[in-house]
Amino acid sequence: MIENPYVPLKATVEQITQESPTVKTFALRPQEPLEFEAGQFIEVTVPGVGESPFTPSSSPYEKETVEVSVMRVGHNTEAMHALKPGSMVGVRGPLGVPYPLDAYAGKEVFVVGGGVGLAPLRSLLLALLHDAARYRRIYLRYGARSPGERIYKPLLEAWESDPRLDVQYTVDIGDATWKGNVGVVTTILTEIPVDFGHAVAVCCGPPIMLRFVTASLLKAGFAPEAIYLSMERNMSCGIGKCGHCRIGNYYVCKDGPVFTYAQLKDVPDLFA
Amino acid sequence: MHELSGSQEAGRPQRRDAEADMTTPGHVASGAKARTPAGAATPLFVSHSNLEKLLRQRARESILYAPTRYGDALHYRRFESDYEGIVLDGARTVEPIKSFFFKARERLARYFAPGQREEGPAKSITIVGAKACDLRSLELLDRVFGEGVFKEPLYVASRRNNLVISTDCAQYADTCFCNLMGLQPYPRDGFDLNLSAVSGGYLVDVGSSKGRELVEGNEALFSPPSEGQLEERGQARAKALAQLRRHNEAYALEQPFQEVLLRGLRAPVWEALAGRCVGCAACEMVCPTCHCFLIYDQESDGGFEKVRVWDSCHYPGFARTAGGGNPRPLLSERFKNRFVHKFDFSPNNYGMYGCTGCGRCIEACPAGIDIRQVFYDLAAAQKESLDREPIRAAESDR
Numbered sequence: 001m002i003e004n005p006y007v008p009l010k011a012t013v014e015q016i017t018q019e020s021p022t023v024k025t026f027a028l029r030p031q032e033p034l035e036f037e038a039g040q041f042i043e044v045t046v047p048g049v050g051e052s053p054f055t056p057s058s059s060p061y062e063k064e065t066v067e068v069s070v071m072r073v074g075h076n077t078e079a080m081h082a083l084k085p086g087s088m089v090g091v092r093g094p095l096g097v098p099y100p101l102d103a104y105a106g107k108e109v110f111v112v113g114g115g116v117g118l119a120p121l122r123s124l125l126l127a128l129l130h131d132a133a134r135y136r137r138i139y140l141r142y143g144a145r146s147p148g149e150r151i152y153k154p155l156l157e158a159w160e161s162d163p164r165l166d167v168q169y170t171v172d173i174g175d176a177t178w179k180g181n182v183g184v185v186t187t188i189l190t191e192i193p194v195d196f197g198h199a200v201a202v203c204c205g206p207p208i209m210l211r212f213v214t215a216s217l218l219k220a221g222f223a224p225e226a227i228y229l230s231m232e233r234n235m236s237c238g239i240g241k242c243g244h245c246r247i248g249n250y251y252v253c254k255d256g257p258v259f260t261y262a263q264l265k266d267v268p269d270l271f272a
Numbered sequence: 273m274h275e276l277s278g279s280q281e282a283g284r285p286q287r288r289d290a291e292a293d294m295t296t297p298g299h300v301a302s303g304a305k306a307r308t309p310a311g312a313a314t315p316l317f318v319s320h321s322n323l324e325k326l327l328r329q330r331a332r333e334s335i336l337y338a339p340t341r342y343g344d345a346l347h348y349r350r351f352e353s354d355y356e357g358i359v360l361d362g363a364r365t366v367e368p369i370k371s372f373f374f375k376a377r378e379r380l381a382r383y384f385a386p387g388q389r390e391e392g393p394a395k396s397i398t399i400v401g402a403k404a405c406d407l408r409s410l411e412l413l414d415r416v417f418g419e420g421v422f423k424e425p426l427y428v429a430s431r432r433n434n435l436v437i438s439t440d441c442a443q444y445a446d447t448c449f450c451n452l453m454g455l456q457p458y459p460r461d462g463f464d465l466n467l468s469a470v471s472g473g474y475l476v477d478v479g480s481s482k483g484r485e486l487v488e489g490n491e492a493l494f495s496p497p498s499e500g501q502l503e504e505r506g507q508a509r510a511k512a513l514a515q516l517r518r519h520n521e522a523y524a525l526e527q528p529f530q531e532v533l534l535r536g537l538r539a540p541v542w543e544a545l546a547g548r549c550v551g552c553a554a555c556e557m558v559c560p561t562c563h564c565f566l567i568y569d570q571e572s573d574g575g576f577e578k579v580r581v582w583d584s585c586h587y588p589g590f591a592r593t594a595g596g597g598n599p600r601p602l603l604s605e606r607f608k609n610r611f612v613h614k615f616d617f618s619p620n621n622y623g624m625y626g627c628t629g630c631g632r633c634i635e636a637c638p639a640g641i642d643i644r645q646v647f648y649d650l651a652a653a654q655k656e657s658l659d660r661e662p663i664r665a666a667e668s669d670r
């Protein structure tokens with residue numbers, strides 16, 4: 001008998017953190033531990049309402065709970081934002097392919113995030129920092145629309161003084177509290193201090209940001225094979241059957257969500 | 273219909289090659305290995321009255337569906353008695369065979385219900401009168417739902433539980449073009465049993481262990497065929513294929529479908545090709561290989577359930593993502609997507625085209641869009657642009 005891949009596992013909402021006006025992070029405790037690798041995603045069901053894909057933002061070494069950061073943008077995420085600690089949701093996963101950390105070993109890892117796209121990168125960075133000595137250098141470049149829309153603010157602050165990390169932050173539009181760089185994320189990509197022969201770039205963010213960041217990274221000297229993109233499409237079934245997330249010759253849900261730019265560069269409307 | 277130009281006439285032998293080419297990339301080793309070639313064993317003979325006995329028995333042990341005529345068209349209907357109405361020698365039915373295995377609406381999972389009810393296995397189904405194109409579509413769906421890291425228990429169980437008895441096509445419908453898709457109007461594999469009409473009854477080919485069991489359990493109904501009957505089938509098949517080739521002659525392409533598509537992927541002609549499309553999705557609903565679906569959640573029996581319904585990539589929201597982004601906001605892009613999935617993604621991922629040449633989409637389209645014509649026009653547009661502006665055309669290629 002084949003196991004039914006559509007049956008979700010029960011999970012309790014343990015903690016809810018308001019990250020920004022539109023983003024909440026939910027710590028979920030599944031009935032059985034759900035082990036994932038950074039970059040893989042899960043489908044979260046609000047019972048009777050709907051199901052959406054999220055890449056966990058928590059460390060894959062954290063086995064008991066899994067965290068997802070959810071931007072309120074539609075029907076199901078609206079329902080998620082109405083959840084309270086103790087609410088019951090469903091989870092399916094892990095699904096898809098993770099970041100190939102073994103391939104990053106010994107290299108400089110240049111991480112670029114935009115907006116809520118920092119979520120999977122947080123999981124990646126926590127995994128990288130778990131074995132920081134395994135990588136030659138770890139960088140983070142993060143841009144958000146405004147200071148208020150930055151997520152994981154306490155963590156971002158802690159990372160600024162973490163000697164294992166080289167970080168630079170920016171916002172599109174500053175305010176009175178903001179002392180850092182102002183400008184879109186590509187404005188902090190003009191100088192990339194890596195040895196391109198031994199470096200990889202990892203990006204996640206909205207399509208428009210991915211388009212320009214990819215162009216900047218290519219121009220700077222990263223090979224298409226060394227640029228890893230977390231792609232978003234409408235991953236519904238999550239197991240390569242329902243057809244919604246096709247991108248070129250791939251299904252994002254089973255062949256991704258992590259792809260190299262080399263895999264995708266011929267896809268028309270890649271960053272739509 | 274298009275008039276044949278002299279150059280195409282001259283290109284006819286190549287066209288045969290192209291046909292062979294179309295099947296090779298379409299059919300990679302795994303498929304060829306898994307299937308039992310029907311020609312390998314000598315067929316058996318079953319008389320009309322003995323076939324009726326066999327069907328009567330299947331109707332007792334399972335739910336029997338067979339084609340019958342309503343007006344001008346053939347539809348599947350349940351038969352419990354009165355086998356007179358069964359039409360085995362027509363062309364394909366209006367409904368795609370997928371409906372039996374991948375239902376238009378079905379529950380995928382129950383969850384969080386207080387007492388999970390175990391559902392007994394559904395009653396087995398016997399489908400009589402499936403055609404070569406239907407079998408090819410099942411072969412594709414088997415790869416989609418029955419292979420990969422995750423398999424679909426519902427689909428796999430229903431395939432295992434059911435029996436498919438196919439028949440040769442003695443006639444073709446106006447919209448039939450299986451020959452252009454590398455098929456013949458008679459099944460060669462993928463069936464449990466296949467029936468070919470000959471004088472006095474049918475030749476029976478066994479294509480699976482399920483089929484073999486059925487035959488062995490009813491040995492008395494079958495007898496060896498005569499030389500004459502074998503020859504009769506050979507002639508009928510050759511004739512059916514020749515007729516269908518002639519019928520679709522004008523649409524035959526010089527290049528394989530995938531190549532024509534890829535060369536024209538970025539061509540402006542798609543706007544015109546999609547011109548009359550209204551995005552109604554009729555083509556996807558009747559397509560035997562279209563298998564995209566939408567999942568929704570709802571309450572059920574004190575718990576919840578996930579239900580799926582057939583979906584269509586022609587709908588504007590099909591690929592829309594959470595933030596409102598849409599990779600294919602224009603109808604012409606969605607129209608093209610159907611072709612990309614069937615003629616590029618499908619051969620690359622499943623080793624076969626997502627089109628069987630059944631022509632149901634042509635029949636269903638309220639705008640009269642003909643998939644054969646779309647490819648013909650796409651190929652013609654490439655030729656034109658190559659003749660006119662070879663450099664630009666090369667750039668617009670992939």
